[in-house]
Amino acid sequence: MNVYHVVLTGGVGSRLWPLSRKSKPKQYLEIFNDQSLFELAVERNQKLTNGLIVVGNKDNRELSLNSLHKMGVEDYGEVVEATPRNTAPAIAFSAFQAAPGDILLVTPADHIIKADDSYEKAVSDAIQLAQSGAIVTFGVKPTRPETGYGYIESKGQDVISFREKPNLETAKSFLHKGNFLWNSGMFCFKAGVFLEELKQYEPKVYEASKKAFENAENGYLDEALSNEIPSISVDYAVMERSQHIQVVNAEFEWSDMGSFEAVYDYLKETGHPVDENGNMVIGANNFTAFVGLKDCIFVCTKDANLILSKEASQDVKGIYQELTDANSALIQ
Numbered sequence: 001m002n003v004y005h006v007v008l009t010g011g012v013g014s015r016l017w018p019l020s021r022k023s024k025p026k027q028y029l030e031i032f033n034d035q036s037l038f039e040l041a042v043e044r045n046q047k048l049t050n051g052l053i054v055v056g057n058k059d060n061r062e063l064s065l066n067s068l069h070k071m072g073v074e075d076y077g078e079v080v081e082a083t084p085r086n087t088a089p090a091i092a093f094s095a096f097q098a099a100p101g102d103i104l105l106v107t108p109a110d111h112i113i114k115a116d117d118s119y120e121k122a123v124s125d126a127i128q129l130a131q132s133g134a135i136v137t138f139g140v141k142p143t144r145p146e147t148g149y150g151y152i153e154s155k156g157q158d159v160i161s162f163r164e165k166p167n168l169e170t171a172k173s174f175l176h177k178g179n180f181l182w183n184s185g186m187f188c189f190k191a192g193v194f195l196e197e198l199k200q201y202e203p204k205v206y207e208a209s210k211k212a213f214e215n216a217e218n219g220y221l222d223e224a225l226s227n228e229i230p231s232i233s234v235d236y237a238v239m240e241r242s243q244h245i246q247v248v249n250a251e252f253e254w255s256d257m258g259s260f261e262a263v264y265d266y267l268k269e270t271g272h273p274v275d276e277n278g279n280m281v282i283g284a285n286n287f288t289a290f291v292g293l294k295d296c297i298f299v300c301t302k303d304a305n306l307i308l309s310k311e312a313s314q315d316v317k318g319i320y321q322e323l324t325d326a327n328s329a330l331i332q
Contacts, residue, residue: 002102003127004077005045006094009038009056009064009109010084012331014320015259015313018304019283022332026257027110028063031282033270037110037257039067044115048123049105052076053094057084058220079216082223085209088237089229091187092198092209093221100192103130107186112266114253122250126188129157134246135197136188137239139181140254145171148258148314150183150235152247159245162235181247184254187234193244202237205230259313260297278310304330 013019013026020026027038035043042052054076056064061080068076079093091106098104105123113119126136137159139152151163151174162183166174174180199206208229212221239245255262264280274280279290284300297313299306308316323331 001131002051002098003049004051004053004094004098004102004104005042005049006053006055006091006104006106007038007041007045007109008087008090008106009054009060010081010087010090011108011110013110013258015316016257016263017316017320017323018301018306018330019299022059024063025060025110027108028060028067031263032112032266036067037112038064039071040113041107041109041111042068042071042073044113044119045105045107045123048120053079053097053104055079055081055090055094057081078219079213080220082221082226084231085226085229086231087234088198088202088205088232089209089212091234092195092206093213095191095195096210096213098191100190100195102191103127103188104191104194105186105188108256110257111184111186112253112255112257112262116252118250119252122248122252123188126248129246129248130188130190130193133190133193133244135193135238135242135244136246136248138184138186138188138250139247140184140250140252142175142180142182145175146182147171149256152181152183154179154181154247154249157246157248159247162240181249182254183235184250185256187239188248194238197238197242197244201241202230202232205232205237260299260308260316261310261313264297264310264313 009027011025012022016026019029028036030036054064058080077097094104129136139154145168147165147168150165153160212225212229215222215225268274278295279293280297281288282299288298290296295310297308297310
């Protein structure tokens with residue numbers, strides 16, 4: 001039996017514009033002590049698994065290859081998507097590449113995780129549950145009423161329900177109840193178990209993904225066959241419907257690094273300068289002064305600047321969407 005780390009590299013990180021662009025999404029930005037989130041994800045799971053499968057798209061393949069070359073990683077499997085079809089097909093491709101009894105540890109490429117004993121224990125517990133046939137999700141103990149994450153309602157290792165990103169009042173009630181965990185988007189299961197569940201609940205996704213995978217050339221999926229795959233997340237396709245779901249209550253420090261608030265917190269913790277009013281500059285070396293402002297972030301790039309209050313970090317996605325609608329070069 002092999003244990004493969006499956007790293008999902010899709011996504012553009014629209015809430016981290018203007019740092020994150022289509023040409024270099026957030027998972028490849030080397031702003032974390034000269035490492036990228038993709039590199040950190042591969043690194044922390046190397047000693048916990050004995051194989052690597054990279055699932056990405058044709059637009060970011062070179063970025064992945066460059067990162068793996070930088071790390072000296074040469075032995076890995078690869079699936080190159082012709083067009084994004086969401087996480088259920090992406091995970092299916094990795095499962096088709098493995099043997100049915102192999103265990104897959106599936107992680108996004110864009111998370112920050114403190115790789116300590118707590119993380120190793122959570123992964124070890126998940127692998128043990130997966131060996132018995134469970135589909136395991138990782139639930140992180142919440143530290144605040146976060147509206148940017150989905151939640152898992154749990155009782156011990158049993159999952160009661162999955163909840164969408166809540167409003168603030170609902171998030172506060174989740175925190176008060178004490179049995180709600182942040183949905184980390186990480187999973188662990190036998191490849192064959194996942195495929196059987198996908199086949200049962202989303203047979204069209206299963207069959208179309210299988211056909212695309214079987215007709216791939218050197219890991220590259222055919223675009224026409226890929227477009228026939230329904231686009232659906234793994235949560236909707238399997239996690240919210242399967243009777244085999246278990247949750248590991250993860251005690252490790254985790255962030256999906258999905259907003260400038262998360263980047264701010266990480267950079268501050270690692271010694272990045274912050275003024276006496278909690279203001280931070282990212283990407284500029286020029287002297288910058290904040291007057292009458294508190295907890296603000298100034299993000300500077302060669303062709304765009306962003307100024308935001310830390311608490312409005314989720315709203316950056318709206319700017320990205322406006323630029324997308326205008327077909328602006330600023331998102332490229």
